[in-house]
Amino acid sequence: MIKARVTVTLKNGVLDPQGKAIEGALGALGFDGIGQVRQGKVFDLTIETADREKAEADLKAMCEKLLANTVIENYTIALD
Amino acid sequence: MIKARVTVTLKNGVLDPQGKAIEGALGALGFDGIGQVRQGKVFDLTIETADREKAEADLKAMCEKLLANTVIENYTIALD
Numbered sequence: 001m002i003k004a005r006v007t008v009t010l011k012n013g014v015l016d017p018q019g020k021a022i023e024g025a026l027g028a029l030g031f032d033g034i035g036q037v038r039q040g041k042v043f044d045l046t047i048e049t050a051d052r053e054k055a056e057a058d059l060k061a062m063c064e065k066l067l068a069n070t071v072i073e074n075y076t077i078a079l080d
Numbered sequence: 081m082i083k084a085r086v087t088v089t090l091k092n093g094v095l096d097p098q099g100k101a102i103e104g105a106l107g108a109l110g111f112d113g114i115g116q117v118r119q120g121k122v123f124d125l126t127i128e129t130a131d132r133e134k135a136e137a138d139l140k141a142m143c144e145k146l147l148a149n150t151v152i153e154n155y156t157i158a159l160d
Contacts, residue, residue: 001115007122009122009124019123022123022146022147025146026142026146029142029145029146031138031141031142033127033128033129034125034126034127034128035081035125035126035127035128036124036125036126037123037124037125038123038124038125039121039122039123039124040121040122040123040124041119041120041121041122042087042089042119042120042121042122043099043102043117043118043119043120044089044116044117044118044119044120045114045115045116045117045118046114046115046116047113047114047115048113048114048115049113058111061111062106062109062111065109066102066105066106066109067102
């Protein structure tokens with residue numbers, strides 16, 4: 001069994017209203033010096049195989065097909 | 081300026097309907113051997129300070145107050 005973490009983040013230049021809202025909320029809570037906040041998603045998956053290369057190829061396909069919108073998002077894959 | 085990444089994930093035992101939906105969707109797309117999928121959030125922040133200890137303490141306070149619901153979520157903080 002392989003554990004993997006896929007992290008999906010917005011590409012630079014893509015507007016992130018959710019991140020902007022968090023920036024504002026942190027300021028309102030009294031935290032100063034907050035530069036920029038960008039929000040992304042993380043997926044923790046377990047895959048029932050021992051073949052790390054196949055797992056990585058599968059994960060890449062999953063990202064391209066479902067987990068990330070590659071027009072506006074980047075993804076990184078980390079195997080445990 | 082310090083870059084930080086906060087990762088917020090559901091605690092074990094907390095139901096994750098979004099993760100379950102992704103599991104189902106990956107199965108429907110023909111990916112087999114998917115064990116479990118859990119979805120979480122990631123926040124990329126920049127903080128305008130050079131004091132790493134203060135930044136880490138601030139980030140912990142931000143997680144406790146805003147970024148994570150500590151009843152059902154865990155968080156990890158990573159400084160660049």
